[in-house]
Amino acid sequence: xxxxxxxxxxPDSTQIRIxxxxxxxxxxGVPAIINPYxxxxxxxxxxxxxxxxxxxxxxxxxxxxxxAALRKALSFGADQAVLLTDRKFAGSDTLATSYALSAxxxxxxxxxxxxxxxxxxxxxxxxxxxxxxxxxxxxxxxQLTYIxxxxxxxxxxxxxxxxxxxxxxxxVLKTALPVMITMLEGTNTIRFGTMDDLFRAARTEIRVWSxxxxxxxxTKVGLxxxxxxxxxxxxxxxxxxxxxxxxxxxxxxAGVAAAAVETIFAAQPKLAAGLLARAAAGA
Amino acid sequence: xxxxxxxxxxxxxxxxxxxxxxxxKAGMNVLxxxxxxxxxxxxxxxxxxxxxELEKIIPDFRDDCPTERHIIEQRIWLLGDDSYIGTNxxxxxxxxxxxxxxxxxxxxxxxxxxxxxxxxxxxxxxxTTVTELLRDASGKVYGVKTDRxxxxxxxxxxxxxxxxxxxxxxRAGLHQELAPQNVALAVKEILFIDxxxxxxxxxxxxxxxxxxEIMGKVTKGMVGTAFLYTNKESLTIGIGCLVSDFKQAGVAxxxxxxxxxxxxxxxxxxxxxxxxxYAAHMIPEGGYNAVPQLTGDGWLAVGDAAHFNNAAHRExxxxxxxxxxMAAETIIELKRAGRPMTAANxxxxxxxxxxxxxxxxxxxxxxxxxxxxANKQFFGAYPDLLNGAAHNLFTxxxxxxxxxxxxIMRSFVKKRSFxxxxxxxxxxxxAFR
Numbered sequence: 001x002x003x004x005x006x007x008x009x010x011p012d013s014t015q016i017r018i019x020x021x022x023x024x025x026x027x028x029g030v031p032a033i034i035n036p037y038x039x040x041x042x043x044x045x046x047x048x049x050x051x052x053x054x055x056x057x058x059x060x061x062x063x064x065x066x067x068a069a070l071r072k073a074l075s076f077g078a079d080q081a082v083l084l085t086d087r088k089f090a091g092s093d094t095l096a097t098s099y100a101l102s103a104x105x106x107x108x109x110x111x112x113x114x115x116x117x118x119x120x121x122x123x124x125x126x127x128x129x130x131x132x133x134x135x136x137x138x139x140x141x142x143q144l145t146y147i148x149x150x151x152x153x154x155x156x157x158x159x160x161x162x163x164x165x166x167x168x169x170x171x172v173l174k175t176a177l178p179v180m181i182t183m184l185e186g187t188n189t190i191r192f193g194t195m196d197d198l199f200r201a202a203r204t205e206i207r208v209w210s211x212x213x214x215x216x217x218x219t220k221v222g223l224x225x226x227x228x229x230x231x232x233x234x235x236x237x238x239x240x241x242x243x244x245x246x247x248x249x250x251x252x253x254a255g256v257a258a259a260a261v262e263t264i265f266a267a268q269p270k271l272a273a274g275l276l277a278r279a280a281a282g283a
Numbered sequence: 284x285x286x287x288x289x290x291x292x293x294x295x296x297x298x299x300x301x302x303x304x305x306x307x308k309a310g311m312n313v314l315x316x317x318x319x320x321x322x323x324x325x326x327x328x329x330x331x332x333x334x335x336e337l338e339k340i341i342p343d344f345r346d347d348c349p350t351e352r353h354i355i356e357q358r359i360w361l362l363g364d365d366s367y368i369g370t371n372x373x374x375x376x377x378x379x380x381x382x383x384x385x386x387x388x389x390x391x392x393x394x395x396x397x398x399x400x401x402x403x404x405x406x407x408x409x410x411t412t413v414t415e416l417l418r419d420a421s422g423k424v425y426g427v428k429t430d431r432x433x434x435x436x437x438x439x440x441x442x443x444x445x446x447x448x449x450x451x452x453x454r455a456g457l458h459q460e461l462a463p464q465n466v467a468l469a470v471k472e473i474l475f476i477d478x479x480x481x482x483x484x485x486x487x488x489x490x491x492x493x494x495x496e497i498m499g500k501v502t503k504g505m506v507g508t509a510f511l512y513t514n515k516e517s518l519t520i521g522i523g524c525l526v527s528d529f530k531q532a533g534v535a536x537x538x539x540x541x542x543x544x545x546x547x548x549x550x551x552x553x554x555x556x557x558x559x560x561y562a563a564h565m566i567p568e569g570g571y572n573a574v575p576q577l578t579g580d581g582w583l584a585v586g587d588a589a590h591f592n593n594a595a596h597r598e599x600x601x602x603x604x605x606x607x608x609m610a611a612e613t614i615i616e617l618k619r620a621g622r623p624m625t626a627a628n629x630x631x632x633x634x635x636x637x638x639x640x641x642x643x644x645x646x647x648x649x650x651x652x653x654x655x656x657a658n659k660q661f662f663g664a665y666p667d668l669l670n671g672a673a674h675n676l677f678t679x680x681x682x683x684x685x686x687x688x689x690x691i692m693r694s695f696v697k698k699r700s701f702x703x704x705x706x707x708x709x710x711x712x713x714a715f716r
Contacts, residue, residue: 017559075410192431192432193431194432194433195286195411195431195432195433195434195436196433198408198410198411198431199286199406199408202407202408
């Protein structure tokens with residue numbers, strides 16, 4: 001078993017400050033942390049390692065300082081770490097990032113076939129939730145997103161059973177390896193590594209790969225490979241409107257109900273027309 | 284399998300860093316353990332860094348050490364209720380290629396120092412708390428135990444650089460609990476401000492800096508001092524008093540800091556600044572008489588854990604670095620001579636300290652803490668008297684000068700009596716002899 005866990009180093013969003021003079025975000029001095037969502041995926045990968053003896057490889061793309069995030073991840077119990085860093089990667093959007101990461105995973109697979117890729121659900125700085133599925137698509141992995149628990153892993157049959165949280169409830173999914181998994185937040189708690197883990201983290205040489213080490217098509221990474229244009233940043237309008245209270249105290253039940261229906265129909269004329277048409281057709 | 288090292292250094296402050304770096308540079312197999320999330324996470328300093336000691340350890344530190352401003356002006360202020368009297372010394376001669384003092388933001392220095400330590404070959408592990416010393420039946424220390432699973436680690440010698448609380452030595456029964464009158468509690472804020480404003484308000488250019496050391500009414504009669512330092516893009520302001528005095532006076536430290544910030548002579552200097560960071564820390568102030576046992580079988584204590592702080596001159600981190608370096612040098616010498624890390628052999632560390640400014644300075648001011656503690660007039664009555672005298676003298680109001688001098692003299696005698704004044708002079712002379 002070989003598991004690759006993709007993480008991202010992000011600014012600690014709870015400690016970002018605004019420059020009092022220029023009113024811009026002050027990146028300097030803001031501590032960098034591992035994207036909190038990634039830790040749920042890392043912990044799940046480590047639990048699989050505990051059970052199966054799988055090898056866990058950490059992977060990140062970022063500036064050289066992202067090495068700190070990898071070393072931290074090693075201290076939780078991962079086995080090795082690869083840092084993808086190159087000026088040519090700068091400015092990558094999710095399309096270019098997933099291209100570079102999938103190229104690196106493909107290369108890792110040449111050393112030892114990759115059975116599972118874990119990614120965070122999304123990052124706290126970009127919030128797109130696109131990189132994980134992007135990697136899965138490029139590598140032809142089955143996607144298991146928003147997973148709340150890994151129920152079973154059958155290594156003989158190479159099958160995995162998981163619970164996936166969806167809007168309507170919980171789905172139980174079974175599929176064949178290799179897979180790409182993103183874990184839901186709050187589904188586990190990252191462990192406190194052992195003394196051995198810390199020694200290994202302190203001693204492990206982080207492997208540093210540049211563009212030339214794994215990427216074939218240079219035009220697909222960095223700014224060149226990033227079609228995303230941020231044209232405008234705005235705060236969306238809140239969707240929910242204020243609730244209206246219809247006085248029910250002391251009124252006739254039928255009258256109150258009629259008033260409620262009237263209020264709803266007034267607010268939703270389309271709904272009213274549709275329901276009335278169906279009522280007419282039914283009658 | 285239990286890991287074994289030549290030496291384990293507990294703590295990543297100036298003393299622990301100096302010890303670890305010196306040991307690693309000499310090719311020793313050294314492990315540094317730090318409980319904070321990163322080196323420096325738990326450290327608080329005003330701070331002023333004195334170059335000489337760091338230079339002894341890392342001669343080329345100026346190449347990449349993230350200092351703030353080099354100090355070209357020192358002000359010492361005695362605050363009255365709405366005034367100050369004091370002295371300034373400013374010199375362009377401080378603008379050299381190798382300045383002697385710098386303002387610093389401690390977290391930046393620790394991060395830099397740690398990178399140098401790792402490059403020197405030491406193994407550094409953070410987020411790991413050493414919970415106890417491992418000792419054999421004879422009491423000899425042979426390693427440490429941490430809060431991690433499988434947390435036992437062995438070493439020939441353990442350097443305790445775990446700071447002012449010195450919890451390790453206390454838990455092992457090697458050090459006693461700190462006496463409240465031997466420890467100060469200091470609080471400080473880093474105030475973010477436009478660098479142009481710093482330069483205008485303090486008359487500075489480029490990376491020049493000013494230090495203001497403050498005593499007086501603002502400590503409300505408690506034994507304590509305050510400070511204001513200029514950083515690149517911020518000001519550091521802080522105040523500290525003895526824990527015993529805080530307890531007796533029932534004053535909250537943050538309230539003292541607020542009063543300092545609102546003092547009429549301080550307020551205009553920090554106007555428009557935004558608070559970026561608030562920190563508090565204890566400072567060992569007991570001086571020479573409070574220095575605990577420094578060595579034993581398999582262990583040494585350095586820095587704040589050994590109570591190395593010169594309260595009179597606001598020096599701590601340089602004593603810490605010097606002691607860390609000397610502890611490391613002692614270990615290196617023993618190791619190279621193939622001698623064991625026994626209490627008798629490690630006593631060479633104490634002799635090195637005695638021969639250096641560390642112990643010589645602490646010894647010189649050995650009576651200072653007791654005298655200050657027993658004579659609160661130096662923190663209340665005298666600031667008032669001196670400020671009053673200056674106010675009288677510099678108010679031109681047709682009163683003749685001889686009468687003014689007599690008035691001033693009378694105010695002093697009235698407040699302290701003739702013998703009181705003489706006694707205070709003698710006490711001060713003794714404290715600073």
